[in-house]
Amino acid sequence: MDQATQTAWLARTLKHIEGGTTDQGEAVTRIAVQRYTDPAFLARERDTVFRNHPIAVSFSSRLAKPGDFVTHDHLGLPLLLLRGRDGQVHAYLNVCRHRGARLVTAREGCGRHRFTCPYHAWTYDDAGTLLSLPHEAGFGDLDKGQHGLVRLPAAEAFGVVFVLPRQDGDLDLDKALGPLKRDMESFGLSDHLVYDEREIGLRCNWKVVIEGGLETYHVRHAHGRTIAPMFLDNISVMERFDPHARLYFTKREAAKLKTQALDGLRVRDFGNPLYFFFPNLIVLVQPDHATVMITFPQGTDACMIQGAALIPEPALTEKARAHWDKNVKIFWDALDEDFQMGQSIQAGFRSGANSHITFGRFEHPCGWFHAALDKAMTPGAMA
Structure with missing residues (x-):
């Protein structure tokens, strides 16, 4: 992320802190529950979205030599x-x-x-x-x-390996990922190493997991026992790069911006930039590393999570391993709370209580996600 963008992000964040506000969309979004339970809808997603778009599948450091x-x-x-x-x-x-x-x-x-x-x-x-x-x-x-x-x-970017699952396709990551690719590469992740890679199967639709990363509204309540004390409540900067998105999870340290000149400051020192790459990749940028989550549909009510930390150098000492283990535990503990909530949501879908779900104006990146899905599933649509 270039310095001008970082300064602008911090200025917007400071304005929200001072006003008790957050970025918001123009309208509330309603999404049919059927999108999460209908086998025919899932088949369309798999045949279009997960065949015509670059999909993250592994990490460069897993294929080092x-x-x-x-x-x-x-x-x-x-x-x-x-x-x-x-x-x-x-x-x-x-x-x-x-x-x-x-x-x-x-x-x-x-x-x-x-x-x-x-x-x-x-x-x-x-x-x-x-x-x-x-x-x-x-x-x-x-x-x-x-x-x-x-x-x-196949191609690589910021330490991640992408595949286009079509024999007759061309993979141009500069075009497919747009300006967010340059953003990510500016964090120096291309030579980072995988640490603590995991695969986790869940009993929920894959979209529920993605949505949990696209808003900060839930952090105070769903993560009260883990990360909530680190973050300001529902204060975020959110930007659309259709079909992708970039968000900012604002930490309490950001209150210090009131007394500092913003020029030259790093956004990753005052919060976590989160990058969503359509359809199923989320990268959370930390002060000294990044964490990655890739979500794959396995059924209407099932998905597989592939995740890991990307760290800047090998963890060769006990002290280094203790540092990364502590950081990774925070990541996975918070995600486990999201995962349990996602499974609860899927069970709620099956109960028949709701025909639709509602995304508030400050959950609008979830609406962006569904709009991108609709566009990608339109006959003739390609990445």
Whole structure:
């Protein structure tokens, strides 16, 4: 985030503190509960939103060296992600081109440049090329060049690996992520390292989890036992970069802005900038690191959370590990409160009590999110 934007954010925050206000939208938004419970609506989301937009699937530091690989299945597609000998991250469908068996069964590994199918030993290199197959003569004039692994577009930004889950697509992250990509890269996250990565299954619709990160209205009440004492109540700066958004969770330290010149100050010292990258990535910027949450639909009433901290250097000492463990615990403890609330909300949806839910004017980024979903699911819409 450039210094001019940081100064402007802090000025807006100070004005809200002095006036007891917060950013607000023009109107209240009503959303049908059916969007969270209808299998047909979920199928449309998966077939459009989660196929036509770049999706965060892993972290650059998990693929630090050529030969490093991870597998990923939360998108409903079996993925093999690897760092090739060319230094680039590649994504393939984790499917052998012979009979369709899963090519790589391990969750992760390193130093591997060849992958052999466990069924009939067809072997591929890290460029996806079919190198060899037993008893090749039995396949007549098989063209090995036409039987390489199916590649998907992949790219990296601010320490995160993105995949476009379409064989015929092009992935331009500068275009897809817009000015927020430059924002994120200004925080120096590209060379940060994954710390305490977790996967958590929840009994709620994926959108409920996203919405919990797009407003500060709930912090005082839902997080009363954890992070609420750190933050001012419902004071936030919110900006739309359709389909993405940028928010500011204002800490109590921001009250000190009343006595300071704003030029040269860092926003991350007075609150947490939160970046939402449509459709399912949230990055929370902390004073000395960032925390990441990626949400994948697994059913109308189920989702999978993939999350981690991105830290600036390896935690090689007990003191360093204690520091990061403390910070990560705060993150996950607060998220657990959100997750429990999300599961409660989903049960409420199923009760029939409400036909619609209501987002207040200071919850308007949730309305932005649903507007982006509608746009993305319009026939012919592409990222």
